[in-house]
Amino acid sequence: MEPLAPISKIAEWGPNTVIAVAALLGVGFGFVLERAGFGNARTLAGQWYGYNFAVLRVMFTAIVVAMLGLFGLVALGVVDLSLVYVNDTFLWPQLIGGLIFGVGFAVGQYCPGTAVVACATGKIDAMVFMGGFFGGLIAFFFAYDTLETFYLSGDLGRVLLPDALGIPVGVVVVGVVAIALGAFALTHVLDRKFAAKRATP
Amino acid sequence: MADSIPAAPLEPPVPVEVSPAPEPIAAIPAAQLEVPAPAEVPAAPVIGAEAKPEPQPYWNSYKAGAVLGLVLLAAFVFTGRGLGASGAVTRMAAYSLQKVEASLHGGTSAEADTLAKNNTYTGQYLKGPADPLDDFLVYMLVGVVVGGFLSGVLARRASFEVVHGPHSNIGRRLALAGLGGVLSAFGARLARGCTSGQALTGGATLALGSWVFMLAVFAGGYAIAWFVRKEWI
Known part of the structure; x- marks a missing residue:
């Protein structure tokens, strides 16, 4: 069948429709982040210290649901994957950027999306985090010329895991689901272990 | 056997049958992991608001x-794009830099030749005729604020408070939080996205670089978490 989605592109939505839908998606995004407990640094910190694995559980569940939906609809011919935005791969800056971001995450206990939600519910530490984030952005802007060679290194373009690993997309999807289920099981084992430790006088 | 009888607990007793894991978590006195804290160690000092009804529990x-x-799936199906947060903040920072600089140098007439406009990175948002804030991710971020x-x-x-661990304090x-913000911003810009735009969205589309980013975030987080553990446990 002819692909029906991404709807905005197939149906050629005007800019105002896209804006309205973007804002609505944002409302849903912000609402769920807050409901998950991510508007509070204490929830997020639990990931690193083993008292609350909400970060891993929420994130991997969301990835699995969206991935199954997306690639399922692609397999059915409903979604044209070539019209879906896929982040380009720049291997080295994404690796180093991820490490720096992870350090910032565990030091500040927010990431940008969760900090915005926390700001919206009055968390002053999140407002300071966003102040620091602004400062870090300005620093990056002025460091950019120095960093540009590195920023553009490892450029592989639009590469999906199935292409990179040379295995069929269905196998990768099943593999991601299996890894997520394994990770969930591990967090419950750790929960019991920590609960037992707490119960020991 | 005499040594199987525990002496006075000068140190936290270690049960014989449980091999003590050499993780930092093992050194935590058990009670501190419990959320409800006694009155003298407030878990979350609330500034301003005193008596208020109990908050609802978070979702599973x-x-x-x-x-x-x-x-996220709706975003893919309706718009062909995912969710994001840091991209919008980046545009706002570029825009603010431009506005502040122009106002320091005499209003809108100075906007043509600012550091921000001449900067290689922010120039991409500021040089063209388009409003740098007229962007998918900016509208989404407005929605995130409303939804949150x-x-x-x-x-x-919703209450004004500084969230901190039981043994930390507001200043630390x-x-x-500010330092973490600075580092996160630098990392997010290098990686072209954050937890939402890279890890979540890129992860679901199976983008190679996004998975590299996600694993690096967890690696970086666990590597530093031990050094700042006293802030939270």
């Missing part, structure tokens, strides 16, 4: 994750 993580996944606020208010979780918490 799998339920929250499933709903978040459906929002709605959820927080409806669940009675704010200093580390």
Whole structure:
């Protein structure tokens, strides 16, 4: 069948429709982040210290649901994957950027999306985090010329895991689901272990 | 056997049958992991608001994750794009830099030749005729603020407070929050996205670089978490 989605592109939505839908998606995004407990640094910190694995559980569940939906609809011919935005791969800056971001995450206990939600519910530490984030952005802007060679290194373009690993997309999807289920099981084992430790006088 | 009888607990007793894991978590006195703290160690000092009704419990993580996944899937199906947060903030920072600089040099007439406009990175947002804030991700971020606020208010979780660990204090918490913000921004820009735009969205589309980013975030987080553990446990 002819692909029906991404709807905005197939149906050629005007800019105002896209804006309205973007804002609505944002409302849903912000609402769920807050409901998950991510508007509070204490929830997020639990990931690193083993008292609350909400970060891993929420994130991997969301990835699995969206991935199954997306690639399922692609397999059915409903979604044209070539019209879906896929982040380009720049291997080295994404690796180093991820490490720096992870350090910032565990030091500040927010990431940008969760900090915005926390700001919206009055968390002053999140407002300071966003102040620091602004400062870090300005620093990056002025460091950019120095960093540009590195920023553009490892450029592989639009590469999906199935292409990179040379295995069929269905196998990768099943593999991601299996890894997520394994990770969930591990967090419950750790929960019991920590609960037992707490119960020991 | 005499040595199987525990002496006075000068040190935290280690049960014989449980091999003590050499993780930092093992050194934590058990009680500190419990959320309810006694009055002299307030878990979350609330500035201003004193007596207020109990907040509702958070959603189960799998339920929250499933709903978040459906929002992300809706973004793919309706717009062909995912969710994001740091991209919008980056545009706002570029815009603010431009405005502040121009106002320091005499209003809008000075806007043509600012450091921000001549900067290689921010120039991409500021040089063209388009409004740098007229962007998908900026509208989405406005929605995130609204959605977060709605959820927080409806669940009675909205209050002005500094969230910090039981043994930290407001000053240390704010200093580390600011530092974390600086580092996150630098990392997010290098990686072209953050937890939402790279890890979540790129992860679901199976983008190679996004998975590299996600694993690096967890690696970086666990590598540093031990050094700042006293802030939270």
